[in-house]
Amino acid sequence: MHSSACARMPLLHAGRSIAADSCSLIFLNRLHLLERYGRVHRLVLTQALYDEITRMPGAKASPEDISLYTRMFAGNIPPVPSEHAPGSGPEAGLSVADRTLIRAFYTLNLDGILTDDKKVCSCCRRRAIPYINTPMALFALLYNGGLSHARYTTALQELYAMGRYAPFVRTHMENLYRSYCAHTPAAHMRQNGC
Numbered sequence: 001m002h003s004s005a006c007a008r009m010p011l012l013h014a015g016r017s018i019a020a021d022s023c024s025l026i027f028l029n030r031l032h033l034l035e036r037y038g039r040v041h042r043l044v045l046t047q048a049l050y051d052e053i054t055r056m057p058g059a060k061a062s063p064e065d066i067s068l069y070t071r072m073f074a075g076n077i078p079p080v081p082s083e084h085a086p087g088s089g090p091e092a093g094l095s096v097a098d099r100t101l102i103r104a105f106y107t108l109n110l111d112g113i114l115t116d117d118k119k120v121c122s123c124c125r126r127r128a129i130p131y132i133n134t135p136m137a138l139f140a141l142l143y144n145g146g147l148s149h150a151r152y153t154t155a156l157q158e159l160y161a162m163g164r165y166a167p168f169v170r171t172h173m174e175n176l177y178r179s180y181c182a183h184t185p186a187a188h189m190r191q192n193g194c
Contacts, residue, residue: 014144017042019104021115022052046080048097
């Protein structure tokens with residue numbers, strides 16, 4: 001992929017600190033890629049969002065999932081104040097947990113946000129906060145050598161079966177992958193199972 005295209009997508013690069021939304025973490029966990037993604041980007045989780053993924057509404061998280069989340073995040077959940085009053089302006093309509101995600105970005109000087117929530121994405125756009133969704137997190141794994149091409153395409157299809165992604169998201173991901181493949185040396189692609 002051209003370096004100029006990568007420069008426009010700073011959250012592709014490894015080593016970024018990203019505040020993570022519960023839905024995106026759950027998707028990555030279901031794909032068995034959460035720990036691998038956690039080695040590419042430093043994931044930050046607020047207490048409100050940690051509570052969401054360990055006490056999922058309607059069904060309890062499995063003991064294995066809770067163990068994974070605890071291992072990855074316990075003792076490493078930075079204090080981010082939780083306001084119970086509804087947000088105003090760009091934060092209007094966000095849940096308390098989602099407002100802590102936005103607040104974490106600012107108070108902890110993070111590089112961006114990982115979310116699949118439309119309201120959070122909209123708030124990020126209005127506030128010019130860099131963000132990625134789970135399909136882009138999978139692409140970041142591929143881009144940084146954390147996934148083979150074959151595993152990336154399989155994981156992306158599994159993700160699409162789990163979540164509702166608009167056609168423009170799918171088209172964007174197809175174009176991004178096609179551009180990446182067009183600018184990746186053939187030897188590198190063969191080595192990574194493409």
